[in-house]
Amino acid sequence: MKEAIDLSPSRRQMLRLAAMATAWAVAAKAANAAEALQRENDNAYVAADGVSTFESVWQTVRDRFFDPRHNGLDWPAVRERYLPDVRRATSQNSLARVINTMLSELHASHTRFYTPDEPEYYQLADIFVGALRRRGLQRAFPDGRISYPGIGVISGFEAPGRNTITGVIDGTPAQQAGLRTGDEIITADGTGFEPIGSFRGKVGKSVVLELHRGASVLQIPVMPVDLEPTRMFLRGLESSARVIESNGRRIGYVHVWCYAGSIYQRALEHLLSEGALKDADALIWDLRDGWGGAQPQYLDLFNGRAPTMQVTDRSGRSEFVNVKWRKPVAMLINGGTRSGKEVLAYGFKKYRLGELIGTRTEGAVLAATAFLIGSGLLLLAVEDVWVDGERLEGVGVTPTTEVQAGSASTGADDRQLSRAVAVLSGI
Template sequence: MKEVIDTSPSRRQVLRLAAVVTACAVAAKAPNAAEPPRGETNSYVPADGTATFESVWQTVRDRFYDPRHNGLDWLAVRERYLPEVQRAASGDSLARVINSMLSELHASHTRFYTPDEPEYYQLADIFSGALRRRGLQRAFPDGRVSYPGIGIISRIEVAGRNTITAVIDGTPAQQAGLRVGDEILAADGTAFESVESFRGKVGETVALEVQRGASVVQIPVRPVDLEPTKMFLRGLESSARIIESNGRRIGYVHVWCYAGSVYQRALVSLLSQGVLRDADALILDLRDGWGGAQPEYLDLFNPRAPTMQVTGRSGTSEFVNVKWRKPVAMLINGGTRSGKEVLAYGFKKYRLGELIGTRTEGAVLAATAFLIGGGLLLLAVEDVRVDGERLEGVGVTPTIEVPAGAAPAGSDDPQLSRAVAVLSGT
């Protein structure tokens, strides 16, 4: 996911996550502690907290993209945090100590996740190719990465509440009517946990207590066993729709995750022979979710190349080298990260259309993942420059700034509303 790309297969695997994507083709040097089989634990409890901490510290020492650790004395950092590790009373406390240590590196794609977080499973699935060589089977004995959930992206507020920042299309959360901005207070009368609240309740009704504005509402939801790649792919396909405005048909699609060519193929299919085929213009939504996109995905909007339709003896047709030659706008926000930021950069620089929303996250390092002590370490292992520019810590600014909260009357998504207005001439 860099601007300069070596196209050999192993190299492309590393690059696939200038955001969070595929895998580094180099084996991990840190030891992998055995993990309990999926479903047999109710919360993250490492077998040995000190050993887990040491493995994370050593992996950063040996694999972090900057051998100088961004100017830190990494040995001194270890000595400073080790007493806190020894005092940590639970796995949750250990993870907080580890992440405090990692935060001193001031680098994106560098965090320790536990099985109590949806991101643990999502990253395990994204990096499953590399992790098969690094102990994936110990964490997921049947080779299937999944977790009980409802399909939201959320953040933990200072008060411990879970605030929804995105609702993935086609998931139980969307079907239940959950909205961006909802604060989930409780599930079945107990404090809400992103994974734990749904463990053992797949297919059952869970009563969520939700703060929505000034009101507290009860919302029933039925969690399912989510396989991350399938969830994100279904979310992309379910999001695709036509918005009628000012006599024009505006196509809309949300790419929730770009960590794999399967998502680009699905997008191309929607544009060439799916619901978006006859749209007059397109809104490509890259807000929130995971990155992993390859720069060449922007070639979809290059009009200077032919599209072929190939039809076989059976009459089945396939489009090759599909191009979108109609107007297009791209939506971005602070949750647009990594490979998606590379696309946003190119989209803006080469004037393919309007870039609408707010500045991207500025998380553009290439990373890989390691299973350590029952958790997952996401670690930045390569620096990335795009057309010679370093986007890490900088991000990409939109051509049309639209804050998420400035909603026009009757709209709960002002950025989308502005894109529709731009493309429909209103």
Template sequence: MKEAINSAPSRRHFLRLTSMAAASALAPAWAEQLEPADSATSQPVSARLATFEEVWRTVRDRFYDPHLHGLDWSAVRERYLPDATRASSEEALASVTNSMLSELHASHTRYYTRYEPEYYQLSDIFAGALRRRGLERAFPGGRISYPGIGILSRLDMQGHSVITGVIERTPAQQAGLLAGDVIALADGAPFQPVQSFRDKIGKEVVLSVRRAGAFMQISATPVDIEPNKMFLDGLRASARIIRANGRSIGYVHVWCYAGSVYQRTLEHLLSQSPLNEADALIWDLRDGWGGAIPEYLDLFNTRAPTMQITDRNGTSELRNVKWRKPVAMLVNGGTRSGKEILAYGFKKYRLGEVIGTRTEGAVLAATAFLIGGGLLLLAVEDVHVDGERLEGVGVAPTIEVQADPDSMDRSDPQLNRAIAVLSEV
């Protein structure tokens, strides 16, 4: 979620909403070109300490709770300062900084480096605000991109990348990678989500992958990813019809909701063939980023009219599109921020079944700061929904279905349950 929720947000306020003040230290323009071997020398110690201090001050001055959850923030600084002083690289400094931030026990509060896809994704999500804060000094020309294959991932206990999502119409999907796959190596070297693909755009990279206990090699060809475009293209490419029990079930996956363009695209998809001919809809909000606002649930308001607008050339488009057929929502522990607000309202007002596992419970309002060579995502406002606080709690599904990480073919029991529910309506 971005920075605030209200019933009639302004465009400026909306752009501040996602899941999750100007910074005085900005990444140098040449920073994007550094190789991993350069990390230890990419910043002098004084610059790394300046980054640590700037993060600490920004939290002190902008964190949503002025009492910082009861912490003595100055004492916290003194405790982590020796480790920050000893940090020999940007990654090591980020680790110390995030250990400090974790003491706040707050979502939307983390420091990302340029070696993480999230740095680029959040920079693109918050580009409107960051453009006023010197975005072009980190991304010359204002174009935000990184080399990748189109996956979302997290680190396991061994430090390996576990794929949590494969975006449609990306090299990862084309290569046959699946959620739950563990990537250990890339071209024989330890896998890094960004650096493994640096200078390899358009060139085949061999990934060593563990799937359900078996090891395999999968080749993928990285591309230059523009995050918002990837998420939007993935939304469009996800739309399909699933046949079950003589019924047509529409399916669409919204990976990111940080911008009204995603909702407009969803409405357009639902108004066009083949989705508009479906008997029911599966609305997949698992994983990815938030940014949604409560008004998006109006899509399922059966009492409001839809308009068709036709210009003098005969071109028509639908406005205020509504879905008046059965619908189910998919959620999991990666459903976060504004998506959780949608899940809360969808469940409370009984728009359909919410299927999967409890959402993340990351429902604070945040903004982003470019500091040093990285990006600080910081919770700057508290959020209550219909008087309830979802932070740290999340939304429980109406039908709980666990994922199946041990399936060799990575079958999707949550999706299968939604299909079963809707095909019996």
């Protein structure tokens, strides 16, 4: 006689729980094994392909760097010095550190190797998307869409584990959460902060940032989104536009976070001709931080001797052509003002279009392009740049009115902006 099997509710529940526990254990073991295998694959990739990536970077610099003398370096000897460190690299990030140490010997701006763990990798891929279509863009972004999980801050590591915000882009989750320039992000959901890694797999979910603001330690929840660089920078420009009332005057303000594309200049012209700033009495043009890419002709916006046209079609839709700003203007600059923005700052100051307020610009004025190499992106200076016979690389542009930024993280006002408002409102 076969033994009866107890299938009472309690017995069935116990069997179900036991089965679930076994399944969880198997799944966890499989996940741990997969994670370990991925780590091994990552290390195997670096061991197998790290030297190849390094060699490709070295060769690209040899063949395309704007100075064929490589700033006086014996470039083949440089390769030999760094090759042992490359062979010892154990990750993509450690490989990138070796490559960037080598590139730093060139003492040139616009020359750096970025990895997919950095927002700049995606932002530069978007900026140079036209050139990269011929250089393997589809391999890095199979669907052609360039985006990354993030919150919309510009930041930099001053030391291991210390990430300080240098800019909060308008209209992004970071601004909506109340993050400020000067905040130092320590952890995200209790683990060390990483600009990309802390938000992978968490788009649309709350992430709690622990940060230092002055002497205070704060816990601030923020919800990362999938950021497309051009859309983020364009929305940042448009969201920044506002009018500041001061001394009976309406002072318009706009922050151009990125100038790598005429789309940003067109957006600015729209704001001035028929948008939020059209009735302002004066303008503050903020070119602090972000990316350059501006063209010298953008200063024609302030050429009062050329006419503006308004054209209207039969439906009544109008647009302005050759928009001009004929009212007072001031420009804000700082050490994060770079590249094409510095050319604008130079012309703005030399031709006395208005007050240049802030601190010296970065002095990063070379022309660059980008290359996708291995799993990273090489930004490389390929042309030297002179402006009205002067070389701004390594020099920068000094303001007509120097004002230190102060510390916004302690609640202080933006001193540079405050000075611009005072200048334009006659205080």
